[in-house]
Amino acid sequence: xxxxxNLLTEDTSVSNEDKFVxxxxxxxxxxxxxxxxxxxxxxxxxxxxxxxxxxxxxMGNSRAAEIVGSRARKAEPVFTFIDDxxxxxxxxxxxxxxxxRNVPCSIALFGSRHFPDNxxxxxxxxxxxxxxxxYGWEVLCHGYxxxxxxxxxxxxxxxxxxxxxxxxxxxGIDLESHVYVGGQNDQSVRNxxxxxxxxxxGASGDENEYPLQTYRINRFELGxxxxxRKTLSEWEDIIDTAIEEKQWIIFMLHVGSNLHQPADDQMxxxxxxxxxxxxxxxxxxxxxxxxxxNVIDYGDYEDDEYFQLGxxxxxxxxxxxxxxxxxxxxxxxxxxxxxxxxPEGKITIQRCVSSDxxxxxxxxxxxxxxxxxxxxxxxxxxxxxxxxxxxxxxTSSGDxxxxxxxxxxxxxxxxxxxxxxVAAHSTKDVNLSVxxxxxxxxxxxxxxxxxxxxxxxxxxxQVLLASGIIHSAFAYGNQQIRIRVANVTDEPxxxxxxxxxxxxxxxx
Ligand SMILES: [Zn+2]
Numbered sequence: 001x002x003x004x005x006n007l008l009t010e011d012t013s014v015s016n017e018d019k020f021v022x023x024x025x026x027x028x029x030x031x032x033x034x035x036x037x038x039x040x041x042x043x044x045x046x047x048x049x050x051x052x053x054x055x056x057x058x059m060g061n062s063r064a065a066e067i068v069g070s071r072a073r074k075a076e077p078v079f080t081f082i083d084d085x086x087x088x089x090x091x092x093x094x095x096x097x098x099x100x101r102n103v104p105c106s107i108a109l110f111g112s113r114h115f116p117d118n119x120x121x122x123x124x125x126x127x128x129x130x131x132x133x134x135y136g137w138e139v140l141c142h143g144y145x146x147x148x149x150x151x152x153x154x155x156x157x158x159x160x161x162x163x164x165x166x167x168x169x170x171x172g173i174d175l176e177s178h179v180y181v182g183g184q185n186d187q188s189v190r191n192x193x194x195x196x197x198x199x200x201x202g203a204s205g206d207e208n209e210y211p212l213q214t215y216r217i218n219r220f221e222l223g224x225x226x227x228x229r230k231t232l233s234e235w236e237d238i239i240d241t242a243i244e245e246k247q248w249i250i251f252m253l254h255v256g257s258n259l260h261q262p263a264d265d266q267m268x269x270x271x272x273x274x275x276x277x278x279x280x281x282x283x284x285x286x287x288x289x290x291x292x293x294n295v296i297d298y299g300d301y302e303d304d305e306y307f308q309l310g311x312x313x314x315x316x317x318x319x320x321x322x323x324x325x326x327x328x329x330x331x332x333x334x335x336x337x338x339x340x341x342x343p344e345g346k347i348t349i350q351r352c353v354s355s356d357x358x359x360x361x362x363x364x365x366x367x368x369x370x371x372x373x374x375x376x377x378x379x380x381x382x383x384x385x386x387x388x389x390x391x392x393x394x395t396s397s398g399d400x401x402x403x404x405x406x407x408x409x410x411x412x413x414x415x416x417x418x419x420x421x422v423a424a425h426s427t428k429d430v431n432l433s434v435x436x437x438x439x440x441x442x443x444x445x446x447x448x449x450x451x452x453x454x455x456x457x458x459x460x461x462q463v464l465l466a467s468g469i470i471h472s473a474f475a476y477g478n479q480q481i482r483i484r485v486a487n488v489t490d491e492p493x494x495x496x497x498x499x500x501x502x503x504x505x506x507x508x
Contacts, residue, residue, distance in 0.1 A: 075210050075246040075312035078292055079239070079275050079282045081268070082106045082201060082219060084142060084179060086113050087256025088120060091127045094255055097269045099135055103282040107131065108142035108179035108201075111167035121256070125171060132173050138284040139168060141178040141197060148184040154192055161196045176286050177201065180216075187302040190215040194300070199289055201250065207238070208248040211310025214297045217250065222271070223264030224254035232270050239271070243280055246312070248292055250285075325349060333364070339377035339394035339401065342368040352381070358390040358404045359383040370398070380407075408448070411504040421494040422469065422487040429484050431476065434504070448505035449473040451483045455498035466493050473502065 081098075083090050086109040098105045113122050123131075131137040143149075144164040149157050165175045176198045180189070183203030193200045199214045203225075206218040220238070221227070230238075242249045253268065254260050275282055283291070292311045299306030307317040326343045328350035333341065335356040342348050348366040357364070361384035369376040375398030381390040389407040394400070415432055422428045451473035455463050465471065468489035476482035483500065487493050 073291060073293070073295060073311035075310070076292060077243045077246050077280055078248050078288045079242070079280060080106060080248070080250045080285055080288050081253060081272075081282070082108055082140065082179065082250060082285065083253040083255055084108045085146070085254060085257070086110070086123045086128070086142075087254075088123055088127070089256030089260075091123055091131065093265050094253070094268070095131065095135065097265065097272065098137075101269075101272050101276065103272060103276075104136045104138065104284045105131075106138040106140055106285045108140040109164075109168070110142040110146040110181075111144045111164045112146070115167055128173070129171060136284070138286055139173050139175055140201070140285060141165060141168075141175040143178075143181050146181050148182040149180060149189040150184045150186065154188055157189060158192050158195070161193065165196065177289070185216055187300050190300050191303075199285070199293070201252075201285070203252060207242055207245075208250070210246070210248075210292060210312045211294045211297075211308040211314060211316050212248070212292070213301060214294055214308075215300065217248075219250040219252035222251040222253055222268065223261065224257045224259035225252075229264075229267075232267065232274070235267070235271050236274055239275060239278070239280070243278060248288055333366070338399050339368065339375055340370050340398060342366045342370075342377060344368060344370050357381060358406070359386075359388070361385075408505040411506055412502070414454075414499050414501050416497055416499050417483060418497045419485055419495040421492050422485055423492050424487055424490050427484050427486045429482050431480050431482050432502070433480055447475045449475055449481050450503045450505070451481075452501045453498050454501050455496070463498075466495065469493055469495065475504075 081103075083094060083105060084107075086107060090105075090107055094105055107123075107128075109123070109128065114125055114128065117124050128139065132139055141161060141164045143160045144167065145160065147156075147160065152160065161178060168175050178193050178197040178200040180200060180202050185193075185200065185202060190200065193215055199212075199217060201217045201219055203221065204216070204218045205220055207220075208218050223229070238249065241247070251268070251271065253264075255265070272282060294308050294310050296307060296309040298308070305318065307315070309315050324346055326346045326348045328348050330351045331353060332350050333348070334354065346368065348364075348368065350364050352362050352364050354360060358381050363382045363384070365380045365382075367376075367378045375394055377394040377398070379392050379401070381404070383389070390404045391407055392402045392404045395402060411434070413434070417430050417432070419428050419430060451471065453465055453471075457463050465485075469485050469487060471483060471485045473481055473483045481502070481504065483502075485495070
């Protein structure tokens with residue numbers, strides 16, 4: 001029997017085997033602890049809790065702390081069976097199937113069906129204890145009166161969850177997770193469930209991928225409510241896929257309901273046999289969560305912000321990109337908006353349709369860090385259906401823009417060129433193919449080409465072109481540039497072969 005104790009005073013009137021219950025934890029959980037360990041904990045000794053699943057983190061006041069970093073996880077396929085509603089057939093029919101194969105089942109129970117012990121159609125409290133204590137079956141919350149959540153007020157729903165937990169706690173069974181009655185849940189229901197339970201299960205007939213949707217985990221109907229029943233080979237396909245894709249498959253059973261048929265029991269046995277034949281694991285819900293549950297699970301899927309980090313290292317969130325990226329509606333900002341009009345500390349992206357922009361259709365990116373020691377604002381404008389890009393920054397006063405500049409990319413390379421002898425008052429050209437570089441087409445004659453000879457002699461002195469030789473370079477033809485030298489003297493000049501350094505400032 002649990003005793004209460006004031007943790008600030010040492011009560012020596014108890015034996016070491018007495019258990020104490022920590023209550024009023026902010027996460028609503030009660031955890032028991034042996035007296036000897038409690039006093040050890042107070043004295044700073046190693047803590048060894050009675051419930052081997054309870055850790056110091058779990059007993060703390062943060063569900064996040066319980067989850068983050070507390071266990072090694074990896075993506076793997078796991079299989080779980082949950083039987084709903086606590087009919088006696090769970091004991092009479094399921095137990096032999098599961099115990100013979102040495103695998104556990106999870107059962108979702110609502111207290112009003114079993115407390116006080118009532119009809120023989122349902123599991124007795126002794127049977128529930130036996131399944132839990134002797135066979136390692138997990139008990140899940142299924143409300144207290146089996147009323148679907150959407151028929152309850154938020155307060156009534158919260159009370160149902162708490163009352164059922166308290167009721168089973170009285171017989172020594174901790175409920176960790178909830179099974180929605182009739183699968184009913186919405187954002188409010190899930191958020192209330194999150195206050196009290198570790199996870200919750202729906203009835204939506206699907207596999208579970210990672211990161212999990214922890215408060216609406218999917219289950220496949222097996223037997224009752226299955227509609228058109230699947231063949232064993234169809235189930236085997238689902239299992240094979242789950243193993244290949246690393247998914248969590250949960251089978252939802254309703255043994256004893258008038259929709260569950262005797263042949264369904266055989267199917268359950270056959271499915272377990274198949275899962276075992278392919279060497280996959282059948283585990284309870286709590287173990288599955290330990291193995292493939294989310295590492296971080298913040299917020300509901302319909303909340304303004306949510307963030308889930310799965311056992312596979314993948315993130316599902318609506319809150320990472322939005323934090324730094326602001327998606328403005330089309331034409332929200334116009335060219336007359338000054339730099340400080342843009343959201344501080346964000347990249348703003350919008351589509352533009354106006355002849356006031358560098359081109360009349362395009363995408364505008366604005367990087368803005370404003371305030372404090374000064375404004376740092378920059379814009380890039382990408383013309384639609386082209387590779388042209390324009391840029392401008394803010395003026396030093398921060399309240400206006402510089403002019404737009406078209407961005408040019410730069411190519412650099414060197415080549416040894418041979419001009420030989422250039423006649424007096426003549427020019428001579430050398431064409432150079434740059435086919436290995438992005439195409440220099442005729443239409444890109446606006447590309448700027450710079451060519452500089454950089455020859456050095458044996459003493460490493462820089463050697464200039466001969467006096468009287470001048471040079472220029474320009475884009476010429478398809479993927480070619482031309483370097484032209486001119487001899488402006490009255491005598492021919494012979495030029496040694498030499499290396500030229502060439503830059504192309506290319507329209508992007
Ligand atoms: Zn039910």
